Structures are given as structure tokens and as C-alpha cells.
Amino acid sequence: MENNYHVPVLLKECIDGLNIKPDGVYVDVTFGGGGHSREILKNLGKDGVLIAFDQDPDAQRNKIDDPRFHFVDQNFAFLKNNLRLLGYKTVDGILADLGVSSHQFNEPERGFSTRFDAALDMRMDKQGKLTAADVLNTYSEDQLHKIFGIYGEVKNAKSLARAIVTGRVDRPVLTLADFKAVAAAHIPKGKEHKYMAQVFQALRIEVNAEMKVLEDFLIQTADVLKPGGRLVVMSYHSLEDRPVKSFIAKGKFRGEVDKDFFGNEQKPFKAITRKAIVADEAELERNSRSRSAKLRVGERL
Numbered sequence: 371m372e373n374n375y376h377v378p379v380l381l382k383e384c385i386d387g388l389n390i391k392p393d394g395v396y397v398d399v400t401f402g403g404g405g406h407s408r409e410i411l412k413n414l415g416k417d418g419v420l421i422a423f424d425q426d427p428d429a430q431r432n433k434i435d436d437p438r439f440h441f442v443d444q445n446f447a448f449l450k451n452n453l454r455l456l457g458y459k460t461v462d463g464i465l466a467d468l469g470v471s472s473h474q475f476n477e478p479e480r481g482f483s484t485r486f487d488a489a490l491d492m493r494m495d496k497q498g499k500l501t502a503a504d505v506l507n508t509y510s511e512d513q514l515h516k517i518f519g520i521y522g523e524v525k526n527a528k529s530l531a532r533a534i535v536t537g538r539v540d541r542p543v544l545t546l547a548d549f550k551a552v553a554a555a556h557i558p559k560g561k562e563h564k565y566m567a568q569v570f571q572a573l574r575i576e577v578n579a580e581m582k583v584l585e586d587f588l589i590q591t592a593d594v595l596k597p598g599g600r601l602v603v604m605s606y607h608s609l610e611d612r613p614v615k616s617f618i619a620k621g622k623f624r625g626e627v628d629k630d631f632f633g634n635e636q637k638p639f640k641a642i643t644r645k646a647i648v649a650d651e652a653e654l655e656r657n658s659r660s661r662s663a664k665l666r667v668g669e670r671l
């Protein structure tokens with residue numbers, strides 16, 4: 371593995387959260403550079419199994435040569451079906467380390483980083499149909515307004531959306547430079563970096579349907595985890611952390627926890643950590659990517 375592919379975040383905390391049984395079946399749905407997967411394997415005995423998912427073909431170069439390891443080149447939105455195809459109806463633990471890897475972020479042509487003037491791509495699955503440029507050039511003003519506002523929490527989402535639909539008539543918005551040219555008047559001076567990060571976050575979430583994928587995935591974890599099985603999820607912004615927190619606490623994304631006729635709570639998980647686990651000083655110093663990480667752990671009831 372290239373050691374600069376990705377440095378795993380909250381590695382020990384994730385492994386502790388999984389509470390690994392040596393002969394158990396574990397799933398790492400965000401394989402990336404395989405840092406977490408390697409550590410899971412170290413904690414498994416010879417009868418243990420690890421199934422890793424990654425929808426980015428680049429991650430396959432990190433596949434681990436070990437008879438206990440299986441790689442699935444699919445979106446984790448299809449968790450349950452893929453596990454069944456491999457012959458596993460239930461598993462003992464699932465780890466999700468959401469978002470993009472450092473590798474994806476550092477490759478200019480993937481279009482994830484505001485540091486490079488590259489094509490606005492942002493697909494994690496390189497075969498995905500929709501790119502960020504498609505979003506910017508084909509979505510209506512209303513749709514763009516919603517995406518920037520909700521997914522990016524961009525303050526002037528409405529006027530930015532208007533500037534894009536007006537600007538793209540003369541010249542399609544294909545690269546970061548094109549975007550900056552049409553949006554220039556709306557990017558607050560002195561806050562360019564934060565603003566562009568919010569815009570990129572919004573586009574990335576839309577391109578990869580990240581919120582829908584996350585909800586679909588979480589619902590399936592309740593179906594496939596054995597009682598006592600652990601769900602360990604690490605997220606990097608509040609839009610992701612909110613559904614994770616809510617699902618672990620209540621088994622749903624909106625509203626209050628369901629109760630049966632006798633008033634007993636009906637929920638699939640018990641939260642193992644009351645508050646999200648975050649990186650300590652030492653890790654923050656070593657790895658700046660750990661700055662926004664929030665880890666939550668649930669146990670299947």
C-alpha cells in the first residue's frame with residue numbers, strides 16, 4: 371500500500387468500538403487505504419472474516435492478501451445484498467469511516483479539492499453518471515439554491531445559484547476557475563477558503579447522493595447486525611453526524627422513538643457512547659484530518 375494513501379483516524383477508538391470477537395464476521399464499508407481493515411485483521415483469529423467495501427476502483431490497489439479478507443467493489447448502500455451474495459446473512463460488527471480518502475482529495479483530476487484548478491468531477495465511483503460540473507450546468511436555480519443551502523450551509527445560496535444559471539449561459543462551468551469566474555462577486559473577501567469548502571461539500575454530497583446512501587446504509591445495519599453486534603460510524607461534518615446520532619439513539623432519522631402498545635421503546639440500538647468520541651491532542655497534531663472526526667458506537671439490541 372502507498373503509505374500516503376490515507377492515515378486512519380481514531381484507529382484505536384474504532385477497534386475498541388467494534389469489540390472484536392476473534393472468530394466473528396466484520397465489515398469495513400469504507401476500505402480506502404485499508405488502515406482500519408488491517409487493524410481489524412490483527413484482532414481476528416484464523417476463523418474470523420473481514421469483508422471490505424469501496425466504490426472507488428483506486429482503493430483496490432490496497433487490497434489485503436489474506437484468506438480472511440474479501441473485497442466488494444460496490445457502494446455500501448447495497449450492503450445487505452452484497453453480504454448475502456457472499457453467504458453472510460448476519461455479521462458481528464460494521465465500521466463506516468465516511469467521506470473521501472486523502473488519496474481522493476490529493477488527486478487533482480478527481481476534483482475534490484479546492485487547491486487545484488481541475489475539472490469539477492467529485493465522483494467517488496468513477497463510473498457514476500453525475501459529476502459536479504453536470505450539477506452546475508444542468509440543475510435549475512431552485513435545485514442549486516437548495517443544494518448550496520442545505521448541504522453546504524452556504525449563506526448566500528440563493529444569489530450564488532442565480533449567478534451560476536446566469537453565468538453558464540455564456541460559458542459552461544467545467545473547472546474550478548470557471549466556477550470562480552461566475553461566482554466571484556458572491557465569494558466573501560477574506561473567507562474564500564471556508565466559502566469554497568462549503569460549496570464543494572454541497573456539490574460532493576449531491577454528486578454521490580451521500581445523505582440518501584447514508585440513510586439506506588444505516589437502516590440495513592439494523593437488519594444485518596447480530597444482537598450484541600456493533601455499529602461504529604465516523605463522520606466529518608454535522609450533516610452526516612446528525613442522522614448517525616439519531617439512528618443509533620432512536621432507530622430513525624426524524625421524530626421520536628417508536629413505542630409499542632405498553633410504552634416500551636422500539637429501537638434497534640443502544641448507544642455505547644453518550645457523546646461522540648473525538649481525536650485527542652496527540653492525534654490532532656499528527657493528523658489534521660482528524661480535526662472534524664466524530665465517532666459514534668451503537669450496539670444491536
Ligand SMILES: C[S@@+](CC[C@H](N)C(=O)[O-])C[C@H]1O[C@@H](n2cnc3c(N)ncnc32)[C@H](O)[C@@H]1O
Pocket residue numbers: 376377378379399400401402403404405406407423424425426429444445446447467468469470471472494583
Ligand atoms: C475516509 S476514507 C476511508 C479510509 C479508511 N478507513 C482507511 O483507513 O484508509 C472513505 C473511503 O470510503 C469510500 N466510500 C465513501 N462512500 C462510499 C460508499 N457509499 N460506498 C462505498 N465506498 C464508499 C471512499 O471511496 C473512500 O475510499
